[in-house]
Amino acid sequence: MKAGLRIIYPCQCLCCGETVDADDALCPACWRAADFVSGPACGRCGATLPGDGEGAGESVGGPADLACDDCLRIPRPWVAGRAALTYAGTGRTLALALKHADRPDLGPALGRWLARAAAPLVAPGMLVVPVPVHFRRLLKRKYNQAELLSTQVARVHGLDHAPRALRRDRATPAQDHRTVADRFANLAGAMSVPARHAGALAGRPVLLVDDVMTSGATLAAAAEALLAAGSGPVSVAVLCRAVKEV
Numbered sequence: 001m002k003a004g005l006r007i008i009y010p011c012q013c014l015c016c017g018e019t020v021d022a023d024d025a026l027c028p029a030c031w032r033a034a035d036f037v038s039g040p041a042c043g044r045c046g047a048t049l050p051g052d053g054e055g056a057g058e059s060v061g062g063p064a065d066l067a068c069d070d071c072l073r074i075p076r077p078w079v080a081g082r083a084a085l086t087y088a089g090t091g092r093t094l095a096l097a098l099k100h101a102d103r104p105d106l107g108p109a110l111g112r113w114l115a116r117a118a119a120p121l122v123a124p125g126m127l128v129v130p131v132p133v134h135f136r137r138l139l140k141r142k143y144n145q146a147e148l149l150s151t152q153v154a155r156v157h158g159l160d161h162a163p164r165a166l167r168r169d170r171a172t173p174a175q176d177h178r179t180v181a182d183r184f185a186n187l188a189g190a191m192s193v194p195a196r197h198a199g200a201l202a203g204r205p206v207l208l209v210d211d212v213m214t215s216g217a218t219l220a221a222a223a224e225a226l227l228a229a230g231s232g233p234v235s236v237a238v239l240c241r242a243v244k245e246v
Contacts, residue, residue: 013026014094014109018030034085035048037084041083042071042081044071044078045070045071045076045241046238047068047071049066082117082120084110084114084238084239085240092240094239095211098110098145098148104148107145108152110149111151111156119157121237122157123205127159127161127200128206129206130166131146131166131219132166132167144163146209146210153207162197162201166193166225167192168191172186183214187217191221192225193228193231197229203232204232205233205234206226206231206234207237214242219236
């Protein structure tokens with residue numbers, strides 16, 4: 001039955017739609033354009049660092065004291081971070097499709113990629129929390145892309161999932177074309193933990209999940225809200241880490 005369906009509906013590349021041999025796969029061209037974080041990486045945000053890779057698709061990362069220039073310059077309220085891909089090529093295309101092109105179907109596959117990258121961060125009793133979107137944006141988009149990813153991360157690692165543990169209190173303007181300082185100012189105090197969820201967070205380590213990290217302002221605001229509500233240490237996992245072109 002399944003073989004017959006594959007003749008009529010062949011597997012398609014997640015990114016471009018070309019025919020591929022398996023579900024949730026990339027065609028050769030999109031695979032070559034996918035910059036998986038596979039070698040030395042910043043232990044705080046997952047950005048790739050100079051050095052030899054250790055195999056395509058393997059998120060290696062590094063200790064939290066192995067830091068990129070951004071994380072040396074900007075204090076992070078979280079303890080460690082990982083990213084699955086660099087925000088370029090296939091990674092950028094997939095992240096934009098998930099967020100803006102009404103492609104929630106990408107969530108399971110991309111979430112499993114992120115779960116693999118986040119594996120070194122997993123700790124006993126950890127709670128997985130997605131970065132929230134404001135309700136007005138949620139009404140327009142109909143889903144929170146970070147929650148689609150965090151659902152899979154929690155499922156793969158057998159962790160508790162708390163998709164409502166954070167709330168976006170202000171509908172913040174878009175971050176595009178803002179300076180780093182403006183990005184942080186724009187997000188300051190924009191999120192909180194609803195009182196009914198504070199008890200579940202108390203003292204527990206949290207894995208905070210989002211689709212893309214650029215300056216880190218959104219993740220910082222979310223992590224600060226979690227810590228203010230009494231959570232344990234916060235780690236972050238993102239599908240894509242935006243890096244400066246060299």
